[in-house]
Amino acid sequence: MDIHGGERRLLDATPKGLYIAGRWREAAASFPVEDPATGRTLCEVADAAPEDGRAALDAACAAAESWAATAPRERGEILRRAYQLMVDRTADLGRLMTLEMGKSITESEGEISYAAEFFRWFAEEAVRVAGRYGREPAGGYRILTTRGPVGSCLLITPWNFPAAMGTRKIAPAIAAGCTMIMKPAALTPLTMLAVAQLLEDAGLPPGVLNVVPTTSAAAVTGPLLDDPRLRKLSFTGSTEVGRDLLRRAAGNLLRTSMELGGNAPFVVFEDADVDHAVEQAVIAKMRNIGQSCVAANRFLVARPLVDTFAHGLADRMGRLRLGPGTAPGSDVGPLVEEKARTKVTALVEDAVARGAKILTGGAVPSGPGWFYPPTVLVGVPTQADMFRTEIFGPVAPIYGFDTEAEGIALANDTEFGLVSYAFTRDLSRGLRAVDRLQTGMVGLNRGLLSNPAAPFGGIKHSGIGREGGAEGIEEYLTLKYAAVGD
Numbered sequence: 001m002d003i004h005g006g007e008r009r010l011l012d013a014t015p016k017g018l019y020i021a022g023r024w025r026e027a028a029a030s031f032p033v034e035d036p037a038t039g040r041t042l043c044e045v046a047d048a049a050p051e052d053g054r055a056a057l058d059a060a061c062a063a064a065e066s067w068a069a070t071a072p073r074e075r076g077e078i079l080r081r082a083y084q085l086m087v088d089r090t091a092d093l094g095r096l097m098t099l100e101m102g103k104s105i106t107e108s109e110g111e112i113s114y115a116a117e118f119f120r121w122f123a124e125e126a127v128r129v130a131g132r133y134g135r136e137p138a139g140g141y142r143i144l145t146t147r148g149p150v151g152s153c154l155l156i157t158p159w160n161f162p163a164a165m166g167t168r169k170i171a172p173a174i175a176a177g178c179t180m181i182m183k184p185a186a187l188t189p190l191t192m193l194a195v196a197q198l199l200e201d202a203g204l205p206p207g208v209l210n211v212v213p214t215t216s217a218a219a220v221t222g223p224l225l226d227d228p229r230l231r232k233l234s235f236t237g238s239t240e241v242g243r244d245l246l247r248r249a250a251g252n253l254l255r256t257s258m259e260l261g262g263n264a265p266f267v268v269f270e271d272a273d274v275d276h277a278v279e280q281a282v283i284a285k286m287r288n289i290g291q292s293c294v295a296a297n298r299f300l301v302a303r304p305l306v307d308t309f310a311h312g313l314a315d316r317m318g319r320l321r322l323g324p325g326t327a328p329g330s331d332v333g334p335l336v337e338e339k340a341r342t343k344v345t346a347l348v349e350d351a352v353a354r355g356a357k358i359l360t361g362g363a364v365p366s367g368p369g370w371f372y373p374p375t376v377l378v379g380v381p382t383q384a385d386m387f388r389t390e391i392f393g394p395v396a397p398i399y400g401f402d403t404e405a406e407g408i409a410l411a412n413d414t415e416f417g418l419v420s421y422a423f424t425r426d427l428s429r430g431l432r433a434v435d436r437l438q439t440g441m442v443g444l445n446r447g448l449l450s451n452p453a454a455p456f457g458g459i460k461h462s463g464i465g466r467e468g469g470a471e472g473i474e475e476y477l478t479l480k481y482a483a484v485g486d
Contacts, residue, residue, distance in 0.1 A: 003042065007099060007326075010092055011190075017046045018213070019196045021059035022206020027052060031215045033190055036102040036334040037324035037369040045189050048212035053181070053220040054227075056210035060152040060179035061229050063207030068149045068177040070205075072126045075174055079123035081202040086116035086167075086195075093194055097162060098325040100188045102333040102370075103288055105325060114450070115163035115195075118171040118468070121452040125473050126175035142484040147477040149177035150255050151231030154224050156217075156245075157192065158237045159185035159336055160291045166192050168456070168467045169234050169257075170199070170209060176476035178232070182211045183221055187336055189213035225249055232256070232476065236293075239416070239461050257465035257475045259457060261390050262293040262418035265411035266447075267433065268309055269404060270302035272423040273445075278312040280447030281396065284421055286320065286374065287448070289333055290394040291340070293462075294419045294441075294450065297391055300410050303400040310378040310398050314359035317374035317396065322365065334370040335393055341370045344393035351377055351384040351397060361394070388414065404429065412438045418458035421447060440466075 003011070017024040027046035035042055048056075086093065094109035101108070131146040153173055157165040162184065173180050184192035196211045214220045224230050225248045233249045234257040235242055242260040249256050266284055268277045284296035301309045323330035335341045341364065348362055361375030372393055380386070380397040387399070401407040411420055421443040422433040434442050440458035443449045450456060455466035465475050 003040070007095070010096055011043050011099070014096060014190050015193045015197050016043060016190075018048055018052055018056075019193065019209070019211040020052070020056050021062070021210065022200065031186060033100050033188075035099055036336050037326070039368055042099055043190075045193070045213050047216070048214035048220050049216070050219050050223055052212055052214075053224050056181040056212050057152065057224055057227060057229060059207040059210050060181055063205060064149075064152055064179045067179055067205060067208050070177065072129065072175075072177075075177065076123040076126035078199075078203050079119045079126065079171060079174055082199055082204075083116050083119035083123060085198050085202055086112060086119060089198065093163065093191065095326070096194060097188070097191045098333070100190050101159065101162060102336060103325050104330050104333055107288065108325065111161055111164050114452070115167040117452040118164070118167040121468070122171035122175040122473065125172070125470065129176065129473065129477065136483075141486060144482040144484050146480050146482075148480065150476050150478045152179045152181070152229060153232040153234060153476065154221060154230055155180055155182045156221065156233075156235045156237065157182070157184050159187040160288055162188040162191035163195060165236050166195055168452075168472075170195075172467070172473045173476050174204070174208065176473050178476050179208050180210065181224065182209060183217060184211065184213050186213060186215045186217070222248065225254065226251060228252055230254065234475070235259070242463070255475070257467065258463040259293070259465075259467060260418075260461060260463045261416055262295075262297065262458065262462055263388070263390055263414040263416040264294060264297045264419045264421065264439075265437075266296035266299045266421040267407050267411050267423065268299070268301040268305055269407065269422070269424040269426075269429060270304055271425045271429070272302075272305065273425060274305055274308050274312065276445070277423040278309060278316060280421070280423070280445070281313050282316050282447075284443070284447030285396050286317070286332065286394060289335060291336060291392050293390070295392070296396070296421055296447070298387060298410075299396055299398045300401055300407050301398055302407065303402055306378065306398060306400045310359060310376065313396060313398075314376040317376055317394070318360035320374045322371055322373055324369065332374055332394060335372055336370065338370055340392060341372050344372050344391060344395060347386040347389060347391055348375060348377070348395060351380050351386055354381050354384050356380040356384065356397065382410070382413075390416075404432075408433065408436050412436075415461040416458070417460035418462035419443065419449065
């Protein structure tokens with residue numbers, strides 16, 4: 001199938017090489033990037049080998065001293081220019097993201113706006129890194145503390161938010177004075193390569209950011225984790241891979257930030273506004289076609305409300321239009337690859353075999369692409385595989401509960417602890433839920449909570465550290481104490 005002329009021009013204008021030491025270079029091999037809506041190959045991208053990873057670390061370390069010495073205001077101004085460039089290029093970046101990832105143009109452009117805000121937020125945080133100075137309590141000397149960049153960082157990002165997951169790491173690293181090696185997901189490398197070009201255009205010096213797309217992630221990143229020059233690892237992805245990376249990072253005692261898997265409960269208490277809960281459920285479930293670590297995964301509903309909530313949600317999700325993200329009027333694009341759809345299909349079939357009833361969706365459509373329809377299941381037993389598994393697709397399973405205590409207990413019955421959602425009109429109950437839900441984030445009467453000004457991250461097996469907010473830059477800073485004699 002031919003690619004539309006405008007899309008071909010966009011793809012031709014997007015860099016496809018390795019970005020090392022401020023230069024675009026070829027690799028010995030390449031790999032295809034495919035459109036999940038059609039299965040067609042969009043283009044070929046340079047496939048980094050271990051020696052390319054080493055070259056990227058060499059470049060990051062060579063730039064580290066001068067970049068750390070760069071004035072915070074100058075670093076902030078680069079981020080501010082990057083913010084404006086990203087806003088100006090929203091249409092092209094959004095379409096590029098839709099081509100390689102599948103989400104609708106509207107949603108892709110929304111992600112570009114969100115991603116740009118990390119540049120703006122950390123442009124302002126760059127000049128606010130502070131220490132303290134004071135007299136030692138006994139009066140013998142003075143205490144001086146300063147904060148500086150942690151050093152060269154390895155950043156590994158997932159495919160589902162190819163712009164925002166990158167800028168959420170890159171922006172605080174730039175603001176703190178760190179240099180970076182970025183390894184984007186092989187399924188969606190084009191957006192990050194375009195962001196690297198954008199940062200170069202904004203004036204980021206050579207070697208501060210290096211980008212090495214690869215299909216051999218372990219072979220390229222493993223030697224970097226073993227290299228004593230690397231000082232930090234930041235990873236967003238599955239808990240399974242995160243555990244392996246933490247084990248590897250322990251060898252050099254690297255600073256780590258881990259944003260891992262989720263199994264988000266969406267708890268609707270008996271006094272909730274059901275219409276509002278349904279509206280927010282669509283937002284919490286369907287962002288990014290359900291392919292999000294903060295997507296609502298288990299809908300826990302007080303039994304008196306189950307029928308009303310389930311049919312309301314099925315009505316809303318059943319009206320969403322399935323189609324390529326580039327098609328006008330499309331609400332729900334394809335899943336990212338065949339493996340993702342196979343997983344979702346198996347989870348739904350397992351739930352139905354255990355007694356769940358499908359209210360809408362549940363059948364793979366014919367035709368090309370990895371589409372799966374918005375699906376609502378009711379009467380799902382907690383023994384179903386999807387109760388313990390991150391679905392990562394447009395499927396909403398509904399479970400009933402009888403008491404507040406039972407609802408909270410079901411919500412907490414998971415190894416994950418990234419985000420939870422709670423709906424109630426009772427402020428006291430809402431605050432109890434915030435206190436008792438075992439997650440790093442809570443959406444109280446709200447299905448969308450990601451914000452560059454707020455700390456994002458989880459507990460339990462959902463991660464270590466926080467991204468965004470005033471806390472986000474701390475992940476890239478090290479603290480030094482000096483005892484200053486009188």
